Amino acid sequence: MDISKILDPQAVKVVGKMTSKKRLFQDLGEIAASAYGLSVNDTFDALQERESLGPTGVGHGVALPHARIAGLDRVVGAFLRLESPMDFDAVDRQPVDLVFALFAPAESGVDHLKALALVSRTMRDGDVCTKLRANADPATLHAILTEGPATKAA
Structure with a gap:
């Protein structure tokens, strides 16, 4: 699995x-x-429900919200770079400016976990985050996220 399989260029903003x-x-x-034809309301509700279990701000300005969505046939993602960092109740109490959301089928098991681990590894890479913060073009952000050694799953 690599990020290019789960992150459509249209889903980077x-x-x-x-x-x-x-x-x-x-x-x-x-x-x-x-990007994927999902229901806005279902996606919003699933993200809210997951966040109520505990914040998905993982530290260093990164948040990885994720949710399972009924009717989805594969794991997909969306990436946002925020020009103004926001409070996200992150574990390190730092504001968040890089958000990589994952949506998985309701029945998914290991694929969801593999995708989450892959995205987590990628977003823990300081060089990747520096490049993401230095660019404002969605196509460039997509290229940064989908290239490099961190994009290969173990």
Whole structure:
């Protein structure tokens, strides 16, 4: 598995100021609807439900919200680079500016975990995050995320 298989170029965006997690989850739902045909409401509700179990801000300005969605046939992702970092209740209490969301089929098991591990490894790479923060073009961001040694799953 590699990120190019789960992240459509249409699902990569740069946004300015985000006012809340709810607004962020709404935007992620809209991106997932546009890129993958998912329901905005189902996606929003699933992200909210997962976040209620515990924050998905993993530290160093990165959040990895994820949810299972009924009717989805494969794991897909959406990436947002926020021009203004936002509070996300991250483990290190730092604001978040890089958000990689994953959506998995409701019945998925190991594929969801593999995708989450892959994205987590990629987003823990300091060089990748530096490049993501230095670019505002969605096509360039997609290229950064889908190239390099961190994109190969173990």
